[in-house]
Amino acid sequence: DVKVTQSSRYLVKRTGEKVFLECVQDMDHENMFWYRQDPGLGLRLIYFSYDVKMKEKGDIPEGYSVSREKKERFSLILESASTNQTSMYLCASMKWWVGDTEAFFGQGTRLTVV
Amino acid sequence: GQQVMQIPQYQHVQEGEDFTTYCNSSTTLSNIQWYKQRPGGHPVFLIQLVKSGEVKKQKRLTFQFGEAKKNSSLHITATQTTDVGTYFCAGLSGGSYIPTFGRGTSLIVHP
Numbered sequence: 001d002v003k004v005t006q007s008s009r010y011l012v013k014r015t016g017e018k019v020f021l022e023c024v025q026d027m028d029h030e031n032m033f034w035y036r037q038d039p040g041l042g043l044r045l046i047y048f049s050y051d052v053k054m055k056e057k058g059d060i061p062e063g064y065s066v067s068r069e070k071k072e073r074f075s076l077i078l079e080s081a082s083t084n085q086t087s088m089y090l091c092a093s094m095k096w097w098v099g100d101t102e103a104f105f106g107q108g109t110r111l112t113v114v
Numbered sequence: 115g116q117q118v119m120q121i122p123q124y125q126h127v128q129e130g131e132d133f134t135t136y137c138n139s140s141t142t143l144s145n146i147q148w149y150k151q152r153p154g155g156h157p158v159f160l161i162q163l164v165k166s167g168e169v170k171k172q173k174r175l176t177f178q179f180g181e182a183k184k185n186s187s188l189h190i191t192a193t194q195t196t197d198v199g200t201y202f203c204a205g206l207s208g209g210s211y212i213p214t215f216g217r218g219t220s221l222i223v224h225p
Contacts, residue, residue: 031211033212035215040123040217041217042120042202042215042216042217042218043157043202043204043215044215045212045214045215048211048212050211056212058212090156090157092157094211094213096211101147101159101162102159103147103149103159103213104159105156105157105158105159106156107155107156108156
């Protein structure tokens with residue numbers, strides 16, 4: 001029944017490392033998102049993709065990049081991890097139709113950068 | 115840019131009491147979504163409201179979309195311990211497919 005799968009539940013990385021967070025959805029949705037969640041700040045959008053190879057910056061894209069080579073997979077890349085990127089990262093997959101909206105989140109990846 | 119404000123940040127209730135969280139947008143929304151996140155879990159989509167003045171119910175949960183499509187509320191009648199979690203609203207405006215999330219209201223239910 002799992003619809004959005006994130007590759008890792010917990011990750012610990014060192015400062016300066018390149019980090020890949022993977023997200024796969026099995027619902028054939030066009031729209032996929034990466035959010036980070038921090039206490040008291042809610043969900044903040046990092047990047048959004050509305051189709052293969054298409055991406056848009058969200059509210060906090062600095063220090064991140066994304067890749068969407070296949071419809072079902074949306075990857076978040078931390079080019080050079082820093083301690084202020086320690087956070088919970090949530091991937092989401094959504095479909096918009098009048099009267100029929102679907103939205104699913106993955107289980108999240110808690111990343112710690114040391 | 116669009117901002118979505120959600121109040122209160124926290125709400126403690128005794129089991130059986132009612133609970134309401136409010137969501138206000140700085141701009142007119144095309145639709146609004148509500149999510150629930152259990153402690154340690156991920157957000158789960160509850161519902162989307164599209165029409166001005168729309169009211170929808172899911173068992174003890176009542177969702178409203180304001181007439182001006184700039185505010186929304188979620189009301190839970192007779193809370194239960196299973197209602198514990200953080201409730202988020204997310205607004206979409208114009209032709210955007212990008213939901214802007216409020217900061218959420220954390221509901222704590224005391225048995």
